[in-house]
Amino acid sequence: MTVAESEATLVQRRTVGVLVASQALGGIGVFTGITVATLLAEDILGDASFAGMTQTAQLVGAAVVAFLLSQVMAIRGRRVGLALGYGLGALGAGLCIVGGAVGSFAVLLLGTFALGSAVATNSQARYAATDLASPRRRARALSVVVWATTIGAVVGPNLVGPAGDVAEAVGLPALTGPFLFSLVGLFAGAGVLWTWLRPDPLLTARRLADGSGGGPSPRVSLRRVWSVVRTRPRAMAAMAAIAVSHSVMLTVMVMTPIHMSHGGADLEVIGFVISVHIVGMFAFSPLIGWLADLLGPSVVLAAGALVLLLAVALAGSAPAGHSAVLAVGLFLLGLGWSCGVVAASSLLVDAVPLIERPGVQGVADLLQGVCAAIAASLGGVVLASWGYSALNGMAGVLAVVVLGSAVVARARA
Template sequence: MSIGIAVAALLAEDVSGSEKLAGLAQTMQVLGAAVASFLLAHVMGRRGRRVGLTLGYLLGAAGAVLCVVAGVVRSFPLLLVGTTLLGSATAANNQARYAATDLARPAQRARALSLVVWATTIGAVAGPNLTGWAGRAGRALGVPTLTGPFVFGAAGLLAAALVVSVFLRPDPLLVAREAAVARGGAVRHGTSWARVREVVRTRPGVAAGAAALALAHAVMISVMVMTPLHMHHGGAALEVIGVVISVHVLGMYAFAPVVGWATDRFGRPAVLGAGAVVLLVSLALAGTSPAGASYRIAAGLFLLGLGWSLCTIAGSTLLSESAPLDARTDVQGAADLVMGLTAAAAGAVAGVVVGTLGYPALTVFAAVLVTGIATAAEFARRTAGRPAADDEPLAL
């Protein structure tokens, strides 16, 4: 995914001939991921994690292939279709973190989820560094240089689909349901939006977790996408901007296992609250940094990633264990759908805020959103409780 993201805007500009249209490729990928999150979750609710995850990676691979074809025939509409489908792979990655919790012991759920999040570090760091090699490989295959990374991405997504299809056996969600039935519980299939709304209304942990996920993602995306522009306007070299973004990605993923341990040890609400505090500190550092390169903005972006990690792991765990088995996948998919749409809207608003009021004003706007995360954490703390017995998975 990261190797494709690195060149999506460049390919869009090359194919469309317009710099103004270049951002549409990434926008469609974000929207595609948001919609696919709910659709794939619905498939998982009926057929299990293995089928849903495999489908997501296959759709992503098909999208990567369409991006290559669009570059060859120079079709901008086809490129947008390709990037939209590519978003399905992001949705599958997001749902994979939930699959880790299906059979985890209650006291180890966050750690199980955090290991999947941590694994993202490998691809997120390695992917962009393979861009140059992938471009040369594309030329060797007879396709445009900018489509080479998508050839590599398609191969990686097909490999992911193969791994999940072959090795995710037995299916963790189906085993958890069988365990619930064996204990005398009833598991319904084919949930609906009405059922999702009912769960959100009656399960405080679901509402708090979903709100924290959406707000934390909006804060991270809005500030992260505008920071390179803020640094560039101050004369920072592209290499320095790249280092700052790499430090940010490090904060997002590298410490996930530690965050997972803390979430299990100190509780979901406590880690959500800590995430809100870290995000506020990060915004204070970034918002008061001068335009260009500085240690302050690097520290701010690192803490922005770390705060996102705290909120995402704690919020995802809280959401998963608070939702009943019969609606769990649809609730998770709906939460990721809202998270994606909120992030897309925040990214669009961020450009307007920076263009009219400046980068510091954006960090103030983001700080207002952080107060919502703090509120969700306090709400979760006051309504904290263990899941009902018939919702507990079998601990293996």
């Protein structure tokens, strides 16, 4: 092992540990507040007609900030970019508290938009785990960081009740309490990154790289990214797979509680099904990363597309209310998403030169957010007009696109 390889191994081990800790804290910050955003909007407005706009604002915020953070990271490295992202998310949580306290829907929307920055950071962190990872271990490194999100996804929603008590104790509306916890979690995550993500993995990778990976950082722009990926079909396939896998998952997941409530399912049962879905999304990601390194990311991506197709077939056949078929379908929906995102993200890293990765990764998450926002909006229309089965049919068509991306990536390997 050379001196450069030894240094890369040591910094990589530290990097993954810091990212896992920050993801856990940041995940609590993200999931605690987002859980009640629509409820707080409904409370402010007096009805639920426009409450869903908080979800749209968060998705758009995540998409926009992902691109902006990529510009920061291309120049200043992962530490500055990721810490800034969580800091902006904490500011968003603070705005949500203010919006709830004064009864302003506009301030709440601005807050959820800024809170999307934390979602973008949570997503971008997975790429930081690959900067110094060896090519044969990239998917595993990435998947461990994805797995760490499980902590926030499980713990966050369970803090809603205690957070409401804390808010009332200090004279704030109960529904602003979760955002207090979000603010603390996101500031803590930013602090962990700022203090301990040293040396910076991206800057270290550039310093250790040979001539093909070093050099000054290019300015990140959509035109620049297009010039990079248009001659790399595997990169284009990976970006498409990331965006469409996420769109399939989000479209069905967001509308499932409505479908269940129409059949008389109570909140506890709905919460259980969504929890099963979250387990599928995150709990098995280390295994998926190991398989992607062993078999190749295109193989796991194809498997993920097939799992998504099976998931929407099961979910679409389930009656309104609760059923074991629906629970299994939602679990597989999460598992298929995990296969798609882990494998496609690893594929994207492999397909793009080191110096261009931050920009391409930022645009990939920008596309992911935009496509998810569009799909979620269309999903509501499809559900209202044609029903839950048609919604899953639309998601199935999108899953075929993921399968096509895997075929392209395999053919161009």
